[in-house]
Amino acid sequence: MPLMSHTTCQSKPSPRASRLWLLLLLIPALSLLPSCKKDKLLTDGFKLEFDTDSVEFDTVFSALGGGNPASAHRSFKVYNRNKEKVSFRIRLAGGNASPFRMNVDGIAGTDVQGYELRPGDSAFIFVEVFLQPGNQNNPFLFTDSIYFESPTMLEKVRLVAYGQDAHYIHDTVISTNTVWDDDKKPYVLYNFIGVEENTKLTIKKGVHIYSHNNMRLYVLGTLDVQGDTNKPVIFEGDRLEHSMKNVDNQWRGIRFLPTSFGNKIENAIIKNATIGIEVDSISSGQSSGIPNLTLNNVQIRNMSLVGLLGLSSWIKGTNVLVANCGLYTFLGNYGGNYEFTNCTFASYNTVFSRKDPHFGLSNQYFVSGTTAFAFELRYKLKNCLIYGDQDDEIEVVKDVNGGNVTDSTVEYCLIKTKKYNGNYSSKKGCLVNQDPKFTDINGFGFLLGKDSPAKDKGDNTILFPANDLTGYPRNGIPDIGCYEVR
Numbered sequence: 001m002p003l004m005s006h007t008t009c010q011s012k013p014s015p016r017a018s019r020l021w022l023l024l025l026l027i028p029a030l031s032l033l034p035s036c037k038k039d040k041l042l043t044d045g046f047k048l049e050f051d052t053d054s055v056e057f058d059t060v061f062s063a064l065g066g067g068n069p070a071s072a073h074r075s076f077k078v079y080n081r082n083k084e085k086v087s088f089r090i091r092l093a094g095g096n097a098s099p100f101r102m103n104v105d106g107i108a109g110t111d112v113q114g115y116e117l118r119p120g121d122s123a124f125i126f127v128e129v130f131l132q133p134g135n136q137n138n139p140f141l142f143t144d145s146i147y148f149e150s151p152t153m154l155e156k157v158r159l160v161a162y163g164q165d166a167h168y169i170h171d172t173v174i175s176t177n178t179v180w181d182d183d184k185k186p187y188v189l190y191n192f193i194g195v196e197e198n199t200k201l202t203i204k205k206g207v208h209i210y211s212h213n214n215m216r217l218y219v220l221g222t223l224d225v226q227g228d229t230n231k232p233v234i235f236e237g238d239r240l241e242h243s244m245k246n247v248d249n250q251w252r253g254i255r256f257l258p259t260s261f262g263n264k265i266e267n268a269i270i271k272n273a274t275i276g277i278e279v280d281s282i283s284s285g286q287s288s289g290i291p292n293l294t295l296n297n298v299q300i301r302n303m304s305l306v307g308l309l310g311l312s313s314w315i316k317g318t319n320v321l322v323a324n325c326g327l328y329t330f331l332g333n334y335g336g337n338y339e340f341t342n343c344t345f346a347s348y349n350t351v352f353s354r355k356d357p358h359f360g361l362s363n364q365y366f367v368s369g370t371t372a373f374a375f376e377l378r379y380k381l382k383n384c385l386i387y388g389d390q391d392d393e394i395e396v397v398k399d400v401n402g403g404n405v406t407d408s409t410v411e412y413c414l415i416k417t418k419k420y421n422g423n424y425s426s427k428k429g430c431l432v433n434q435d436p437k438f439t440d441i442n443g444f445g446f447l448l449g450k451d452s453p454a455k456d457k458g459d460n461t462i463l464f465p466a467n468d469l470t471g472y473p474r475n476g477i478p479d480i481g482c483y484e485v486r
Contacts, residue, residue: 040084041116044151048088049079055127057161058241061188061210062131075126076157078148080117089113089149090125093156098144100129100159131163166210174221175199180207183231188238194218197259205267206231210238211251220259227267229297229471235270246444248326248351249274249304256280256292256313263293269301276300276322279313291316291337297469299323301444302351312336312375317343319469319482323446326352331360335375335403342383342464344481348441349389357395359386363402374403381410383458385481387436391418412459414480429459436481447483454480 055074080086091111092098103126104112117123131142142163145156167182170190177199180187183206190212195201199221203209205228211217227233237250244250253273256263258281270276277300279292292310295317300307307322308315310332320343322329329345332338338361347358363377377398386394393416398405412429414436425432437449448454458464458478467473469482479485 042082042084042086043088044153046080046082046084046086046150047153048086048148048155049081050155050157051077051079052157054158054160057129057159059162059164060129060131060240061186061238062163062165073126073128075124077122077124078117079122080119083119085116085118087114087116087150088153089147090115091147091149092144093147094144099131099142099161099163100127100144102127102146125157127159129159129161129163131161169193174201178202179204180209183207186210188212189215189217191215192218195221195223195260197221200224202226203233205233207233209233209235210240211235211273212238213250214252216252217254219254219256219263222260223254223256223263223265225265225268227297229267229467231267232297233265233268235268235273237272244272246272246302246351248272248302253277253303261292261314262290264296265293265298266296267298269299271299271301272303274304275306275309276303276325278306278309279311279315281312295320296465299469300329301325304352306331307345309333310336310338312373315339317341318465319343319467321346321446321469321482323347323444324351325358326354327356327358328360329358331362332377332379333360333362333364334366334373335363335377337376337378339380340382340384341380341462342458342468342478342480342482343381344385344446344483345387345393346385346438346441346446347388347393350442354388355390357390357392358388359394360397361395362397362399363405364397364399365402374401376403377405378407379409380407381413382462383464383478383480384413385415385436385454387414387416387438390416392420393417394420394424412457412480414454414457429457431457431480446481448479448481448485450485452479452485455485 055076057074090104092100092102095110104115105123142161144159148155166186166188168188171192173194173196175196179202181204186208188210197220202224204226225233239250250272253275255278291314293315297319299321301323303325305327307325307329312334314337316339318341323346325347329347345359361379365372365374410427414431414434415424416433417424421432424430431453434453436454437452439445439447439449456477456479458480460477464478468484472484474484
């Protein structure tokens with residue numbers, strides 16, 4: 001019997017079965033297509049949620065014409081937790097008379113009607129404030145609210161701002177002897193301020209000076225700052241938000257030009273600028289035995305570039321703290337004469353990324369046109385503290401083609417250096433690479449801890465300041481630096 005061959009038979013699906021399979025395949029695809037059904041829009045009978053019930057502003061200066069200065073922006077969010085789209089009105093209760101300004105997701109104005117918010121969505125509300133002068137010395141209060149309304153709903157977010165009047169000085173050259181002595185109402189400086197040659201600007205104790213972005217105080221004449229321990233004169237930027245309290249580069253600093261000498265700054269705080277103080281060139285005052293600048297009980301801190309810069313200049317300082325700067329706490333360049341007693345120069349990379357020494361001296365020459373100029377370099381450092389987080393925190397450049405280096409003295413100082421360890425450890429009374437035990441470098445506190453090696457290591461045979469930077473008395477042998485151990 002012949003073998004039977006094995007074959008596989010497949011039946012053809014019926015038209016009805018094909019249509020059924022096609023329908024089953026189309027159902028998932030159809031579910032992905034956008035619905036033609038419109039979202040239901042609620043204009044009433046819903047509630048909104050907010051991430052805050054009030055927006056507060058730090059103290060803001062009242063206006064200087066043209067609506068300036070304004071505050072920084074604040075913002076909050078409104079949420080639609082409903083299952084349907086909602087429409088509502090957003091308005092400032094004070095309307096056009098309100099000192100506040102509002103922006104709703106790019107829509108600026110005091111009254112935004114018919115604003116729609118999809119279910120589960122949210123919107124940012126941005127607010128700023130422009131305050132008009134109120135003729136008050138102390139901070140005063142401004143309030144308003146932003147209303148969110150529908151026919152049966154009224155919800156609000158409260159707005160609160162503290163404002164303060166100020167003396168506004170802008171685009172001004174002071175050409176007659178002038179005194180700033182209002183310790184209640186601050187001075188706000190805009191654009192360009194200059195002190196003319198042969199003119200003195202005197203700033204009395206307790207005066208607070210705020211400088212706008214890019215503002216620099218130029219001194220061709222004389223600056224006399226007369227703060228005291230309990231009421232120092234304060235120079236800083238005009239951003240008053242708490243978050244800007246220790247932010248550098250808010251203004252450009254104070255610059256003394258070559259015609260200026262006999263300047264004195266006593267009991268002052270200078271902070272948050274680009275270059276805190278720049279002293280440009282030894283003037284005719286040197287022949288009279290008068291320095292360009294004398295500093296006593298001064299804090300210079302948190303500068304994006306340099307705290308104290310001398311260019312072929314003559315600077316004397318006692319009880320000076322220069323701290324936390326992007327490049328140098330102190331730089332004496334192109335020669336000059338620099339004398340510091342019981343001063344602290346300290347910088348740590350808590351904010352900046354510095355890699356080079358922060359205390360520098362140089363006798364290098366400079367070229368103007370086709371002429372080279374070289375000035376002598378003289379320096380005296382006594383009872384001073386130079387420290388930071390780099391291996392070397394001091395650099396002295398002695399160029400054979402520069403000015404002569406004469407009368408250089410470093411005694412009873414605490415210095416951080418690896419490169420010049422042998423040099424400074426051999427100098428009279430000096431300590432090298434011994435941690436001064438600062439109490440709080442992150443909080444700009446450079447007081448000495450009780451176990452600091454700087455304690456009682458200063459020179460008591462020289463004329464040292466009777467009190468430290470805070471007014472605390474120095475008894476017996478002084479500590480190294482601007483602070484005495486408590």
